[in-house]
Amino acid sequence: MNKLFPFLIFILGVTANGWSATITRYVNPSSSGGDGTTSALSGANAAYASLNAWEAAEQQDLTDTGGDIALVNCAGITADTTIVTINGWTTGSTTYISIIGDNTTGKWDTGKYRLEITGNNDAISYYEDFIRFDRLQIKAGNPRGFRDFGTASSGDIRISNSIIKGIAGTSSNGMDLASATSKVWNNIIYDFAGTAIYQSGGTSNHYWYNNTISSNTTRSFYGGTANVTYKLRNNLINSSGIWNITPAATRDINYNASSDASADDYGGANNRINQTFSFVDVTNKDFHLASGDAGAKDYGTDLSGDANLAFTDDIDGVTRTGTWDIGADEFVAAGGTRRIIIFQ
Amino acid sequence: MMLSKLLFVLATAVVYVPGCLAAEFLIMAKNNWMIDTDQTGWSAEQIIEANKQYRIGDIVQAFTDGKLNDFANASGKFYVIRVSGLSFIDAEKYHQQWNDINGEMLNRRIYRIRAEDLPANVKNQLKNTYVYNTTWTAVKSYIRNKITGLNE
Numbered sequence: 001m002n003k004l005f006p007f008l009i010f011i012l013g014v015t016a017n018g019w020s021a022t023i024t025r026y027v028n029p030s031s032s033g034g035d036g037t038t039s040a041l042s043g044a045n046a047a048y049a050s051l052n053a054w055e056a057a058e059q060q061d062l063t064d065t066g067g068d069i070a071l072v073n074c075a076g077i078t079a080d081t082t083i084v085t086i087n088g089w090t091t092g093s094t095t096y097i098s099i100i101g102d103n104t105t106g107k108w109d110t111g112k113y114r115l116e117i118t119g120n121n122d123a124i125s126y127y128e129d130f131i132r133f134d135r136l137q138i139k140a141g142n143p144r145g146f147r148d149f150g151t152a153s154s155g156d157i158r159i160s161n162s163i164i165k166g167i168a169g170t171s172s173n174g175m176d177l178a179s180a181t182s183k184v185w186n187n188i189i190y191d192f193a194g195t196a197i198y199q200s201g202g203t204s205n206h207y208w209y210n211n212t213i214s215s216n217t218t219r220s221f222y223g224g225t226a227n228v229t230y231k232l233r234n235n236l237i238n239s240s241g242i243w244n245i246t247p248a249a250t251r252d253i254n255y256n257a258s259s260d261a262s263a264d265d266y267g268g269a270n271n272r273i274n275q276t277f278s279f280v281d282v283t284n285k286d287f288h289l290a291s292g293d294a295g296a297k298d299y300g301t302d303l304s305g306d307a308n309l310a311f312t313d314d315i316d317g318v319t320r321t322g323t324w325d326i327g328a329d330e331f332v333a334a335g336g337t338r339r340i341i342i343f344q
Numbered sequence: 345m346m347l348s349k350l351l352f353v354l355a356t357a358v359v360y361v362p363g364c365l366a367a368e369f370l371i372m373a374k375n376n377w378m379i380d381t382d383q384t385g386w387s388a389e390q391i392i393e394a395n396k397q398y399r400i401g402d403i404v405q406a407f408t409d410g411k412l413n414d415f416a417n418a419s420g421k422f423y424v425i426r427v428s429g430l431s432f433i434d435a436e437k438y439h440q441q442w443n444d445i446n447g448e449m450l451n452r453r454i455y456r457i458r459a460e461d462l463p464a465n466v467k468n469q470l471k472n473t474y475v476y477n478t479t480w481t482a483v484k485s486y487i488r489n490k491i492t493g494l495n496e
Contacts, residue, residue, distance in 0.1 A: 049416065059397070
């Protein structure tokens with residue numbers, strides 16, 4: 001028993017301050033409202049009717065006794081139309097907020113959870129330092145999809161496998177990042193009048209990998225912070241203006257591809273310029289690579305062992321094998337394998 | 345004060361009729377944890393941040409008529425208030441966040457219901473069920489704009 005006790009403590013996750021847990025909740029805009037503890041659409045335990053309602057109800061200090069992760073699963077065919085502000089929590093590196101959508105099709109899907117905002121409001125604004133966003137669909141209004149209102153440099157913000165679209169000619173930036181370390185991968189960002197991924201401030205480094213960026217007027221990337229590192233790998237930039245990363249930063253930029261001459265503007269290696277990308281249906285915003293693509297397919301680098309941001313799949317949940325493709329989608333020939341995403 | 349409360353009771357004696365011009369509100373039934381926590385030793389900045397957070401009575405979100413059932417109170421985290429005589433489009437005004445000119449949050453909400461001033465029978469029903477049906481005529485004078493300090 002004496003030898004077994006430490007093992008049991010490890011398995012049960014007991015910390016010096018108590019028990020840690022994942023607080024799992026559900027959001028579905030088709031729900032008539034409940035306490036969010038199940039994905040049901042009615043009844044006392046039904047999903048919250050909006051992500052905004054979840055945020056208001058579940059705010060807490062995640063770092064207190066035991067330490068917790070706040071996990072919310074978002075699903076549903078009805079659009080969620082209320083802006084989301086994440087503020088009034090306390091988070092930590094192992095006690096973070098995790099917001100997970102249900103899109104696994106790699107293109108805008110009205111059968112999956114989506115946050116659609118109109119007017120002069122950012123879709124999601126956040127003030128907390130440790131948040132992970134995954135598999136969401138965000139339609140921005142006039143300003144931004146995501147906006148960081150001043151995280152600390154010690155923070156860690158992750159945005160992955162998401163589709164972020166603007167109103168062409170109107171919406172400003174896909175995401176405005178600030179001081180926290182940012183890890184942004186496998187996203188599709190399009191139709192912004194400003195910049196797809198914009199960052200300014202702080203002392204942390206930023207890792208932007210395998211994003212597909214299309215039809216953004218001003219810039220694909222902006223990195224305006226001196227004395228930090230911007231590490232860009234496998235990004236596909238299609239008709240999205242220049243990119244602008246300050247020479248006062250360390251620019252570690254390899255294996256990216258652009259439809260104009262910008263991908264090698266900052267040196268690096270294996271960056272491809274003046275490419276013609278072949279998508280399944282660019283007119284209807286399906287940015288899956290077509291079988292005949294010669295601009296991005298098999299020109300990326302394997303990031304499964306990357307020291308800063310390792311991953312193995314694409315925006316569809318397909319496991320990347322062989323020579324990686326550039327962009328959010330890994331082309332799979334007919335009959336290829338697909339990893340099934342298990343909802344937490 | 346007593347007259348206004350009497351009028352509130354009489355006005356809400358009108359039966360709530362689903363499907364008419366109406367909207368539904370989720371109202372905070374509890375304060376954000378920062379407000380009720382012992383703030384001894386907190387910095388001035390921390391206290392300022394705490395004071396921006398949700399308080400009882402803040403209007404979290406407006407919904408269309410018939411959207412929410414009584415369980416939307418989420419085990420007592422919200423009040424569900426159904427209001428006839430107010431369109432959803434007009435109701436959306438009341439869940440706006442209070443921002444500065446740069447869009448940064450000054451307070452979670454501009455508008456709140458003065459839950460502390462509601463008639464005793466209304467308070468009791470909210471305390472017991474977290475649900476209340478009323479009319480716009482009856483409730484609007486209990487909605488306060490935090491920026492102006494005025495009631496609707």
